[in-house]
Amino acid sequence: MDRTQALAALSALANETRLDLIRLLVPAGPDGLPAGEIARGLGLSASRLSFHLAAMEGAGLIRSRRASRHVIYAACPGALGALMAYLLRDCCQAHPEVQARCLHPGDGGGD
Amino acid sequence: MDRTQALAALSALANETRLDLIRLLVPAGPDGLPAGEIARGLGLSASRLSFHLAAMEGAGLIRSRRASRHVIYAACPGALGALMAYLLRDCCQAHPEVQARCLHPGDGGGD
DNA sequence: TCAACTACTCATGAACTGTTGAAACAACCC
DNA sequence: GGGTTGTTTCAACAGTTCATGAGTAGTTGA
Numbered sequence: 575m576d577r578t579q580a581l582a583a584l585s586a587l588a589n590e591t592r593l594d595l596i597r598l599l600v601p602a603g604p605d606g607l608p609a610g611e612i613a614r615g616l617g618l619s620a621s622r623l624s625f626h627l628a629a630m631e632g633a634g635l636i637r638s639r640r641a642s643r644h645v646i647y648a649a650c651p652g653a654l655g656a657l658m659a660y661l662l663r664d665c666c667q668a669h670p671e672v673q674a675r676c677l678h679p680g681d682g683g684g685d
Numbered sequence: 686m687d688r689t690q691a692l693a694a695l696s697a698l699a700n701e702t703r704l705d706l707i708r709l710l711v712p713a714g715p716d717g718l719p720a721g722e723i724a725r726g727l728g729l730s731a732s733r734l735s736f737h738l739a740a741m742e743g744a745g746l747i748r749s750r751r752a753s754r755h756v757i758y759a760a761c762p763g764a765l766g767a768l769m770a771y772l773l774r775d776c777c778q779a780h781p782e783v784q785a786r787c788l789h790p791g792d793g794g795g796d
Numbered sequence: 797t798c799a800a801c802t803a804c805t806c807a808t809g810a811a812c813t814g815t816t817g818a819a820a821c822a823a824c825c826c
Numbered sequence: 827g828g829g830t831t832g833t834t835t836c837a838a839c840a841g842t843t844c845a846t847g848a849g850t851a852g853t854t855g856a
Contacts, residue, residue, distance in 0.1 A: 575790075581701060588695035589814085593688070593776060600777045610832060622815065624834055629813095643823040643832055654777055655786025658769050662787065665704060666711045666765055675766025676773065679686075700844090720803060733845060735804055740843095754802050754853040 575656040579634065580664075583657045586633035591618065591626050599636060599649040606648030608641070686767040690745065691775075694768040697744035702729065702737050710747060710760040717759030719752070 575583075586592055594616050599607065607615070613623045627647055630636045634653045639646050658676075666672040674681065686694075697703055705727050710718065718726070724734045738758055741747045745764045750757050769787075777783040785792065 577701070577704070581699060581704065584695055584699035584704075587772075588692060588699045590688070590692060591814090593692065593695075596776050597778075600780050600783070608832085609834090613833095619816075620833060621817075621835080625814070628834085640822090645833060651777070651780050651782035652786050654772070654780075655783040656790060658772060658783070658787040659790035661698075661765070661769060663790065665707050666762070667708075669711050669762050669765075671762035672711070672766040672769070675763050676769035679767060679770035679774065702844095721801095724803095730846075731803065732805080732847075736844070739804090751852090756803060 575653075575660045577660075577664075580657055580660045582633040583635055583653065586630050586635055587657075589626070589629075591616070591622075592630055595626060595630060596635065596649060596654070599647060600651065600654075602648065604648050606639075606646045608644040608646050610644070612647065686764075686771045688775075691768055691771045693744040694746055694764065697741050697746055698768075700737070700740075702727070702733070703741055706737060706741060707746065707760060707765070710758060711762065711765075713759065715759055717750075717757045719755040719757050721755070723758065 587596070595612065598612060598615055609620070609623060609627065612618075612627075613620055616623070618626075627636065627638070631638060631647075634650060635657075636647050636649050638648075662668060662673060662676065698707070706723065709723060709726055720731075720734060720738065723729075723738075724731055727734070729737075738747065738749070742749060742758075745761060746768075747758050747760050749759075773779060773784060773787065
């Protein structure tokens with residue numbers, strides 16, 4: 575993942591609705607969920623959901639496929655992991671405290 | 686780290702200038718760097734730098750202290766780690782593929 | 797006190813983001 | 827074909843973000 579992709583992914587995630595979207599899609603796994611079900615699950619209008627899904631897909635964090643009249647969306651766990659790897663390694667140069675706090679969030683004081 | 690803090694941190698990081706800022710400040714460690722040196726290092730005007738520093742500090746990703754006529758800024762590695770822990774655990778529910786790609790970015794195919 | 801230095805604040809305008817509702821498109825069933 | 831369901835696109839609007847430049851405030855040494 576390069577800087578441009580990381581910025582796109584961060585921009586995509588920096589939104590409450592889209593964070594909810596990830597939280598819903600990640601556990602759904604590769605089978606994903608149809609747009610209508612996502613809209614009902616999050617209480618969003620169709621056009622609003624479509625806007626946010628497009629933003630997420632444009633950033634490479636989710637992917638879509640058509641299944642008859644439904645469009646199924648699924649998270650791309652690899653892209654999410656790659657973003658975190660970018661933040662950890664490229665941005666923070668694998669700083670030990672960042673890494674420790676990331677892996678063991680309960681430890682240590684508040685920074 | 687709760688959702689509101691995570692959104693603030695993601696919004697702060699979703700900007701090229703501020704990503705550069707982190708990249709500069711993390712290796713500088715707890716000693717940090719004075720604003721003027723950061724401005725020279727990144728080639729930013731004083732007001733533009735101040736705007737972005739305030740955004741980062743508001744999100745809790747950096748902290749400042751006054752040292753005579755200088756203001757010194759330093760990264761908060763704990764906050765960066767906490768953001769990643771939030772993404773990994775709360776958002777992705779510690780999804781194994783996300784975690785694996787985060788820790789071993791070289792492995793596996795493109796997602 | 798003054799000048800020099802360092803950093804911040806503020807107003808402005810351009811560009812971007814996100815919500816809404818209407819319209820359009822696509823696939824299905826009768 | 828006509829109606830129904832599922833989804834996307836579009837235009838309009840409000841709100842936010844960001845770059846710029848001018849002005850302001852705090853610190854230091856003469």
